[in-house]
Every structure is written in structure tokens, then in C-alpha cells.
Amino acid sequence: MRAEPESEAKGGGGTRPRTRVRAKVPLRRSLLVRLLATSVMIAVCSVAATAWLAARTTSSAIQQEQGQLLSSDTQIYDTLVGYAATHRDWTGVAPTLRRLAGRTGRRITLTTQSHRPLATSAASVATLPTRASAVVDPLHTDAALLPGTATDRIDPRAVGPYRLTAAERKSLHIMAEKILSCVGGPTGVGTLVEAPSGRTSIRFPDSVLGGSARDYGCGVDQLATPVRTEIGPLNRLNTLVNDCLEHQNQQALKVGIDFVVRTKTGAQASQTCLDTARRDQLTSYVAPAALLYVTTPAGSAAAPGFRFTSANTARLAGVAGLVLLVTVAVTVVVGTRLVRPLRALADAARRPVEEHQRVPVTTNDEIGYLAAAFNDLSQRRERVEGQRKAMVSDVAHELRTPLSTIRGWLEAVQDGIAISDQALVDSLLEEALLLQHIVDDLQDLAEADAGQLRVHPEPLRVRDLLDHVATAHQARADTATVSLTTRVDGDPELSGDPVRLRQVVGNLVSNALRHTPAGGSVTLRARRVGDQVTIEVADTGTGIPAEDLPRVFDRFWRAEKSRSRRTGGSGLGLAIVRRLTEAHGGTVTVTSTVDAGTVFTVRLPV
Incomplete structure (x- = not known):
């Protein structure tokens, strides 16, 4: 099947109709066929395996018994090696041999290298085989019986x-x-x-x-x-x-x-x-090396046998046919139920992006999770699209105002209406600096979004950081007749980028001075709390309504809906504060009371 992707021709005001992907029938057929083929293959393999296992019952039983004997031999060897690794001799090993014999049903005997009996699990030492089962030596372990042993063959329990x-x-x-x-x-x-x-x-x-x-x-x-x-x-x-x-x-x-x-x-x-x-x-x-003899007590029963008869063969064939029939029927029913929500998902995914299609979640299994994830993705895509449109509009608005001012004055000078004096040049320069400030803020946010915002941490004193910011904003505070003070508890230190952190605190102080009336105060506080340093910028300004607090760190958002330059900046300062704080592994929060003041709190790890 050749799928033709959706296409749209632009230009001339016209568009070609969208071409849908023709995948409904192939999707269903493919899933059903695969599921049916898999189930049939499993059923056939199960029937064949059952027949083979039934025909080989005797040999399987013997192999299982041999495997059990090997497992018990490994258990016996590992236990005795551990005993030798933690004891200087074999004096008290008899109780251990009896416990092992009770668990495994084997007769266990230990002798010296010269075949002198050391201990046995039985009442008396019986005639031993000519060849020992293994040599128990914690300093030279047998890799065949202990596959996980180290290359030096020294048992790790020998400390x-x-x-x-x-x-x-x-x-x-x-x-x-x-x-x-x-x-x-x-x-x-x-x-x-x-x-x-x-x-x-x-x-x-x-x-x-x-x-x-x-x-x-x-x-x-x-x-x-x-x-x-x-x-x-x-x-x-x-x-x-x-x-x-x-x-x-x-x-x-x-x-x-x-x-x-x-x-x-x-x-x-x-x-x-x-x-x-x-x-x-x-x-x-450790105990000296000893010879280990593991034998089977006399009178052990032989492994049971099994013989196929014609009746058994017919019974097995009938059961195999029934299993195959039930497998096919269940596969068809289950496959149909699986395909239905997948088809709904495929139809929703092929819809135009602008529709932000949702699908119903009807099950609580993996397909239901997939449908819920699809709905969540559509919702997030719709939200991101709305944010993108709002941001484009905000950027256009922020850049239009200073550009319009610059263009207006330049046209006035060109037409001879205004005179190009120093005051006009200063005004145009101020608007150009505002444009540069907005572009720089947007670049910082773009780097943060792309994960390319770099910080260069170094040890610094918080007191010096706050004093530097307060000194830089003191003239502006004096002009606004606002009291600007710092208060630091102790002498906390942290590791951070001094330039970026001054930008964080400076943006918060600038924001506080802008919204604090004459006669008010702005206070910078810092202290260490556990493994964090807390920096607070508190003001006695107009405050922020409770319904606006969740949006204060959004880009281009201002509580002043008129977006006046007198009461607000570019609307990017607090967004930059949050991204720079997160780049240092910290957090920033805000609390505010209308007509009482606002407190921004930055928490940074030491």
C-alpha cells in the first residue's frame, strides 16, 4: 500500500484539498492477521511441545533427577566450602553434614587427603567410591561447582x-x-x-x-x-x-x-x-583441604516411565484440535476489540492539526492509556499554540511602541516639523536602549528554553551581592524617595554566577521600586536555612491581587492592563528571574497583600 501524505499548496489564495492516508482496512487487517498468526503459532508450538514432552517423559524424569542431584551436590559443596572458610578445622562439622543429608537425601562423608575419615552423615562410614566427588578447599575452589567464583579461586568467605x-x-x-x-x-x-x-x-x-x-x-x-x-x-x-x-x-x-x-x-x-x-x-x-564423597543411599526408587498407546494418541490429538479452535476464536474476538479503539486513534491523528481532536477513553488498559496520552498531547499542543500566538502578539506590541516613537520623531525631523537637538537625540537613544533591553531579555529567555543558558558558579558572599545591588539602585530609590536597605543574618556563602545573581536580585529590586509609592521602603534580606540560602526582596508597595499571583512570572504579563511604561517594564524581568534561579538549582516564589506590599523569595542551594 502506498500512503499519500496530506499536502497543502500555498499561494494565489487557493489550497488543494487534503489527501487522507488510506490505511483503515490495511491497519485492521494487519493487526488481526498478525495477532491471529501469532496465536496459531503459539497454539501449534504448545501442542507440539506437549506431545514431545509426553513422549519423552521417562528421559525428562531421569534428567530432572540428575539435575536435582547436581543441584544438591552444588549446595553441599558450597555449604562445606563456607564452613571450611570460617573454621580452622573440621572438628564440629558433623551436625552440618547431618542437616545437609536431611535436606538432600544424600550420604555425605569427609576424609583427609590420605583417606582418613573426618566425619559422616550416617551412623558409620560405609564403603566409599574409589574417586572423591570433590575436594573441599576454600583456597582452591572448584569453578564447575561454584560458577560464580573469582578467578583466583579463593572463596570470598575466607577472610x-x-x-x-x-x-x-x-x-x-x-x-x-x-x-x-x-x-x-x-x-x-x-x-x-x-x-x-x-x-x-x-x-x-x-x-x-x-x-x-x-x-x-x-x-x-x-x-x-x-x-x-x-x-x-x-x-x-x-x-x-x-x-x-x-x-x-x-x-x-x-x-x-x-x-x-x-x-x-x-x-x-x-x-x-x-x-x-x-x-x-x-x-x-581455614580448615585443611578434605575429600568429599556424596553417594546415594541404597534402596532409592527408579524414575517412573510412560508409554504412548493408541488411545493416548487419539486423546492428545483431540485436545490439540480443541485448543487450536479455542485459540482462533478468542483471537478473533480479542483482536476485534483491540482494533476498534486503535482505529479511532488513527482517525483522530489524521485530522487537521487545527481541530485538536480528542478520542474517548473507554478502557483502563494500555490502549486506554494511549488514548489518554493522545488527549493530553492534543490539549498541550492546543495550549502551546495559544501561548505561541499570545507571545507573538506580545512581542509585536512591545517592539511596536518604541519603533513607532523613533519613526515618528525621525519623520517629524525629516519634514522639518521637529528640530534635531540634543533632547530629541536623548529621547531616541532612550527608545533604542529600550528596544535593546527587550531584545536582550528575549535572547536570555530563548537560551534558557534551548538549554543553552550558561552560568559560571564561583564562591561568593551573599552580603556583598546584596550591597552591590543596593548601591546600583540607590540613586533611583533616592529619586523616588523610597528607603532601600539590606539586612543579612550572619555571613552566608553560596556557589553561583555573580553576574546572573546580581541580575536576579536587580530585577526584583527594580520591580519593587517601580511599584512602591513615595515614602515607602524596599528591604533586601538574606539568611541561611539548612542547606539553602534565602534571599527576600520585600516592599511596601501597591501589592498584587491574589488572582494575579500565579501569572506574575509569565512572559509579557503585567498587572497594569494598560501596559504603560510608567508602571511597568517589558514584562520579561520576572520571567528571567525564574529561569536564572532555576539555572542555579533554586526556586523563586511570591507572596503579596494588596495595599500592603509584596515579598519575592529566592531560595538557592548552598
Whole structure:
């Protein structure tokens, strides 16, 4: 099917009719056919799998039993390796063997390397096979029975002298929680992991810089610093490793508490020396290697068998046909119900953009969510379109006034009606500066909308920031006979762009002076509250009605509906205040009482 997109010819005042996409029937047919084919394929595969499983019942049962035996052998081996890693000998292992035998139904026997019995799960030691099931040695684990073991084959539960005290565990855990919270732990950036030695570390997901995280001044590297218990054993380990490397004429290295070799020169020799040194250091803390014998007690039942007969074959064929019939019927019914709302969505999407079409939400499933999302998208598109039209109108209005003034005076000079004196030049310059101010404000907002508004943070004192703004606006306050004062609690500091923050506070002060009558006051206050610095600009002006407060930060909005230059600026100052504050990670709010005053509050993170 070839779909012809909607087109519209412009020019000459005429338009060609829109061509709709002819996709109704193909959409329905495609969805139904795909759903039906998928269901039939699933049904056929299910029937074939059922027949195959029924024919192979005996072999499956045997394989399952073998899998259970392998699983129980792995469980037994892992438990005994863990016991050997945490005990110096096999003296008390008998109760552990009996518990394992009770859970797995196997007979378990441990002997020394010289085949001397150490312990058994039975009442007496029976005749053992000629070959042991495995060698239980925490310093040389079997990778086939423990697939997740490390490449050095040393069981991680064998910690020896590196086991931390309770106080050290608690201290490291508290430190890790603080670091995780600093780098964003509550949002799911990392998780705390406690090693068998009691050392707590932070594990980051692979999506975060390959499983690691940038420090951001949170002290992530502090978790890798050895504590008091680990310092002595770690120094002895480094001595053993470097003695080994010295005999091989290799460069010395320093091993950290994670036992990882980070040198590229002689990496193989360094890893071999490290593994040997660790085994030498842990030998006295783990049980000696032992031979493990796992056998099945006498009298175990054989796996059941199954034989296909003609009656079973006919019964299986009948059930298969019934399953196939039910699958087709259900697929047709469900597919029809699925297609109906999708067709409504497709029709609404093909309507002209200007109509902002909505679709009814009739279900509470994924299709209902899709319909609700489509309606929300249409509503937002309609709202954005309205905002775009309003903004274009506002921009045109703001630019028309100064341009009309400049043009009028220039035409008057050209016609000889007005004289080009200094006063006229000053007036035209003022209008040109107003135009430049509006264009600069629009550029700042455009950069903020595009995510290109750059800030250059540096340490600064809030007191100096407020004093600088107050000094810059003092002359204007004196002219308006308005009292302009600053009050700072303590000496708060923060990291921010001084130029941008002066612009934020300056816009708020300029706005306050403009709406404060003679004899009033404008006060700049600042204080630190927790991990934030709060800056307030309070005035005793005319105030803002409650119904207008939600719109004060909108672009080109003014409470003065006449849009007079005497009572208002370009209408962009507060919008810029909000975007610059958000660029610093802060917020700005406003409270006001009519005929009493207004307070703008800027909260910035320290």
C-alpha cells in the first residue's frame, strides 16, 4: 500500500484539498492477521511441545533427577566450602553434614587427603567410591561447582585476619550511607553491599559510568581506605607479594584492600604472587583441604516411565484440535476489540492539526492509556499554540511602541516639523536602549528554553551581592524617595554566577521600586536555612491581587492592563528571574497583600 501524505499548496489564495492516508482496512487487517498468526503459532508450538514432552517423559524424569542431584551436590559443596572458610578445622562439622543429608537425601562423608575419615552423615562410614566427588578447599575452589567464583579461586568467605570488629563495621556502614546519600543514593544510583569481612561498599549499576560513580566531593574513595584491623594484615600481604616479585625481578607494587592488581607491567606475575601470598596468609585461618564423597543411599526408587498407546494418541490429538479452535476464536474476538479503539486513534491523528481532536477513553488498559496520552498531547499542543500566538502578539506590541516613537520623531525631523537637538537625540537613544533591553531579555529567555543558558558558579558572599545591588539602585530609590536597605543574618556563602545573581536580585529590586509609592521602603534580606540560602526582596508597595499571583512570572504579563511604561517594564524581568534561579538549582516564589506590599523569595542551594 502506498500512503499519500496530506499536502497543502500555498499561494494565489487557493489550497488543494487534503489527501487522507488510506490505511483503515490495511491497519485492521494487519493487526488481526498478525495477532491471529501469532496465536496459531503459539497454539501449534504448545501442542507440539506437549506431545514431545509426553513422549519423552521417562528421559525428562531421569534428567530432572540428575539435575536435582547436581543441584544438591552444588549446595553441599558450597555449604562445606563456607564452613571450611570460617573454621580452622573440621572438628564440629558433623551436625552440618547431618542437616545437609536431611535436606538432600544424600550420604555425605569427609576424609583427609590420605583417606582418613573426618566425619559422616550416617551412623558409620560405609564403603566409599574409589574417586572423591570433590575436594573441599576454600583456597582452591572448584569453578564447575561454584560458577560464580573469582578467578583466583579463593572463596570470598575466607577472610582470616581481615574480619572487622563490630565497631568498625558500624563505622564503615554509616560512612557508606552518607556517601551514597551524597551521590544520589535515594534516587537509586547505588546500593550498599557488605562483604563477608564486614566491610561495606557501594555498588553502582552498569549504566552509571560503567559501574562506578564520579566522586563529586562525596568521598567515595574513603571506603577503600583500610581500617585498623586491616592495616597489619595488609602490610604483611604486601611484604609477601613484593618478596615474591623481587625473586622474579619484577617491579614492586602496593595491593589495596580490594586485592586487585592495577599494574600493566608484569600483570600475570603480579597476580600469581598475590594469589600465592593470600593463600599463605589465609592457610592458618581455614580448615585443611578434605575429600568429599556424596553417594546415594541404597534402596532409592527408579524414575517412573510412560508409554504412548493408541488411545493416548487419539486423546492428545483431540485436545490439540480443541485448543487450536479455542485459540482462533478468542483471537478473533480479542483482536476485534483491540482494533476498534486503535482505529479511532488513527482517525483522530489524521485530522487537521487545527481541530485538536480528542478520542474517548473507554478502557483502563494500555490502549486506554494511549488514548489518554493522545488527549493530553492534543490539549498541550492546543495550549502551546495559544501561548505561541499570545507571545507573538506580545512581542509585536512591545517592539511596536518604541519603533513607532523613533519613526515618528525621525519623520517629524525629516519634514522639518521637529528640530534635531540634543533632547530629541536623548529621547531616541532612550527608545533604542529600550528596544535593546527587550531584545536582550528575549535572547536570555530563548537560551534558557534551548538549554543553552550558561552560568559560571564561583564562591561568593551573599552580603556583598546584596550591597552591590543596593548601591546600583540607590540613586533611583533616592529619586523616588523610597528607603532601600539590606539586612543579612550572619555571613552566608553560596556557589553561583555573580553576574546572573546580581541580575536576579536587580530585577526584583527594580520591580519593587517601580511599584512602591513615595515614602515607602524596599528591604533586601538574606539568611541561611539548612542547606539553602534565602534571599527576600520585600516592599511596601501597591501589592498584587491574589488572582494575579500565579501569572506574575509569565512572559509579557503585567498587572497594569494598560501596559504603560510608567508602571511597568517589558514584562520579561520576572520571567528571567525564574529561569536564572532555576539555572542555579533554586526556586523563586511570591507572596503579596494588596495595599500592603509584596515579598519575592529566592531560595538557592548552598
